Amino acid sequence: MDSILSNAKLEPVWHTNNKIIFLLASLALFLIIFPLFGPSSFYLHLMIMIFMYAVMAQSWNIIAGLSGQISLGHAVFFGIGAYTSSFLFVEYGITPWIGIFIGMIFSALVAVLIGIPMLRLSGHYFAIATLLIGISFQLVFQRWELVGAASGLWIPLTEGSSWFAFQFHDSKAPYYYIFLIFFILTFLFAWRLSRSKIGFRLRAVRDDYQAASSLGINVAKYKIIAFAISAIVMAPMGSLFAQYILIVDPDRMFSIEISIIVLLMTVLGGIGNIWGPLIGVAILIPVSEYSRMYLGGTGGAVDQIFYGLILMLICIFRPAGLISFFPKHILERKKQR
Amino acid sequence: MTFEIILQAVVSGLLMGLIYALIAAGLSLIFGLMNIVNFAHGEHLMLSMFSSFWLWSLLGLDPIFSIPITVLMMAICGVLTHYFLIRYILKAKMLVQICATFGLSIFIRALAQFLWTPDFRSVDKPLLEGRIEIANIFIGQPQLFASLVCLFAFVILYLFVTKTETGLGLQATAQDREAAEIVGIPSNRMFAIGWAIGLGCVGVAGGMMSNYFFIFTDVGVNFALFAFVAVALGGFGSVIGCLYAGIIIGLVESLGGLLIDPSFKLLYVFAIYLLVVIYRPQGLFGRY
Numbered sequence: 001m002d003s004i005l006s007n008a009k010l011e012p013v014w015h016t017n018n019k020i021i022f023l024l025a026s027l028a029l030f031l032i033i034f035p036l037f038g039p040s041s042f043y044l045h046l047m048i049m050i051f052m053y054a055v056m057a058q059s060w061n062i063i064a065g066l067s068g069q070i071s072l073g074h075a076v077f078f079g080i081g082a083y084t085s086s087f088l089f090v091e092y093g094i095t096p097w098i099g100i101f102i103g104m105i106f107s108a109l110v111a112v113l114i115g116i117p118m119l120r121l122s123g124h125y126f127a128i129a130t131l132l133i134g135i136s137f138q139l140v141f142q143r144w145e146l147v148g149a150a151s152g153l154w155i156p157l158t159e160g161s162s163w164f165a166f167q168f169h170d171s172k173a174p175y176y177y178i179f180l181i182f183f184i185l186t187f188l189f190a191w192r193l194s195r196s197k198i199g200f201r202l203r204a205v206r207d208d209y210q211a212a213s214s215l216g217i218n219v220a221k222y223k224i225i226a227f228a229i230s231a232i233v234m235a236p237m238g239s240l241f242a243q244y245i246l247i248v249d250p251d252r253m254f255s256i257e258i259s260i261i262v263l264l265m266t267v268l269g270g271i272g273n274i275w276g277p278l279i280g281v282a283i284l285i286p287v288s289e290y291s292r293m294y295l296g297g298t299g300g301a302v303d304q305i306f307y308g309l310i311l312m313l314i315c316i317f318r319p320a321g322l323i324s325f326f327p328k329h330i331l332e333r334k335k336q337r
Numbered sequence: 338m339t340f341e342i343i344l345q346a347v348v349s350g351l352l353m354g355l356i357y358a359l360i361a362a363g364l365s366l367i368f369g370l371m372n373i374v375n376f377a378h379g380e381h382l383m384l385s386m387f388s389s390f391w392l393w394s395l396l397g398l399d400p401i402f403s404i405p406i407t408v409l410m411m412a413i414c415g416v417l418t419h420y421f422l423i424r425y426i427l428k429a430k431m432l433v434q435i436c437a438t439f440g441l442s443i444f445i446r447a448l449a450q451f452l453w454t455p456d457f458r459s460v461d462k463p464l465l466e467g468r469i470e471i472a473n474i475f476i477g478q479p480q481l482f483a484s485l486v487c488l489f490a491f492v493i494l495y496l497f498v499t500k501t502e503t504g505l506g507l508q509a510t511a512q513d514r515e516a517a518e519i520v521g522i523p524s525n526r527m528f529a530i531g532w533a534i535g536l537g538c539v540g541v542a543g544g545m546m547s548n549y550f551f552i553f554t555d556v557g558v559n560f561a562l563f564a565f566v567a568v569a570l571g572g573f574g575s576v577i578g579c580l581y582a583g584i585i586i587g588l589v590e591s592l593g594g595l596l597i598d599p600s601f602k603l604l605y606v607f608a609i610y611l612l613v614v615i616y617r618p619q620g621l622f623g624r625y
Contacts, residue, residue: 121614125614307444308443312437
């Protein structure tokens with residue numbers, strides 16, 4: 001049974017032959033023209049959720065898959081993104097388009113500030129610390145009067161749709177395209193990152209930090225960089241989701257369920273591979289949305305039972321994720337002459 | 338603020354600390370034995386509180402008398418956890434181990450919520466009720482009794498681990514799994530025993546707490562977090578370290594709540610965690 005980190009063969013699908021490019025291009029084209037078919041708003045919502053969670057899972061994949069640190073409090077960056085853009089809009093009328101970028105900067109700052117003291121932690125201690133940080137942030141925001149404490153921020157409705165205020169009341173299509181753009185950008189970014197020098201150094205740190213350190217890689221610096229990049233990818237999703245549902249409250253934005261689900265989707269699909277999160281999301285989000293539709297509400301927690309079960313089963317039987325079911329020749333890099 | 342109020346906070350922190358210590362001891366035992374952190378520890382605590390609650394509500398058994406049954410059930414639960422889950426991930430990477438026990442915690446909590454709804458429950462009119470007064474300090478009887486039972490269980494655990502043959506076998510397996518197997522200590526059985534004892538500790542703590550604590554599906558989360566902190570503070574795999582660490586956490590929690598702001602209790606404990614893992618990663622009583 002392969003373990004997650006030792007299968008160097010399962011690195012990204014990065015041999016860019018014509019077949020793969022054609023496949024990806026046609027998929028992208030389909031996603032672009034999808035709203036033109038006039039799907040019901042449920043399907044648009046479903047696709048929006050898939051894009052959003054795919055980006056979030058990719059963010060988790062960068063910290064866990066590339067640098068090998070398990071974060072159990074990733075909702076922190078989601079919440080910071082959501083709160084920053086919403087607060088700026090509600091209090092100062094700054095358009096969320098700028099707020100998104102300020103949220104990314106804040107998120108990266110928090111990641112660096114958290115990262116510096118936690119540099120020396122590894123493994124279990126890091127995971128426990130992130131779990132505590134996630135809960136601490138929720139606790140602080142629940143009692144922080146400036147940002148509305150437990151009831152959160154309510155984003156005022158505009159009359160009609162407005163690009164400035166980032167609100168579209170007639171149709172979900174604008175949201176769809178905005179999420180789609182972020183989704184494509186994130187995947188291109190993750191793809192470039194995994195091939196870049198930073199990506200290789202991060203993997204070296206992950207696989208053997210002593211060897212990496214002896215080759216002159218500043219282990220501490222790269223761990224922080226990975227954490228900050230991961231935070232930067234996560235934050236815009238918080239901002240966009242806040243504009244999508246128009247309410248920001250600590251229970252939803254800093255929910256531990258967000259931290260759980262990004263972990264689950266990545267582990268299910270295949271950790272450390274940029275396509276892993278996409279596979280996990282494509283399976284879990286429809287299941288979750290349909291189960292919410294048919295089983296109703298969150299009170300029964302039926303979906304959570306399945307999440308826990310899936311997570312345990314995948315850890316026992318397929319620790320490399322569902323992507324390891326794909327034939328080897330697709331996953332492996334072609335030997336270069 | 339008078340001296341008496343502070344003394345009152347110290348006493349209640351001390352009583353709570355003894356319970357944290359026992360919960361942490363179970364976690365530390367498993368952690369030290371097989372280097373796996375049981376992220377479902379809080380959910381196991383929740384299960385033991387519910388076991389005690391159902392024995393009271395269905396059979397009319399007072400939580401004090403149902404302790405042995407609860408402990409036995411939790412021990413079986415520990416063996417089953419080992420047999421069905423942990424056994425398979427012993428040699429896996431740490432990433433997989435964290436995800437597996439984290440998955441177990443989600444599963445147990447969601448299942449409990451599904452079966453029993455997230456309502457708050459409590460045991461009405463337990464045998465132990467009321468409070469006693471010593472020199473103007475009020476001590477709740479159930480709290481006092483729970484802490485004493487936990488301390489007693491802790492002493493038994495300590496004697497078991499350091500004095501009996503099985504306990505020494507556990508220690509040997511914790512130090513070097515393969516060397517222990519060579520001298521004839523079956524590591525798989527030791528792991529199962531470790532899980533049984535670890536969750537048995539949780540059973541004692543949960544059973545006693547069901548006397549005076551609200552019982553609901555998320556009750557274990559904070560206790561598990563405090564237990565993680567206590568294990569880090571007490572030192573990796575050190576059982577006696579957990580006792581001191583648990584008491585320190587109990588005191589910080591209650592004094593911090595009294596002197597600064599009670600709603601941020603978790604943050605003070607978290608600050609201790611960060612200080613310890615940064616400046617003394619081996620913990621206060623760690624061997625290395």
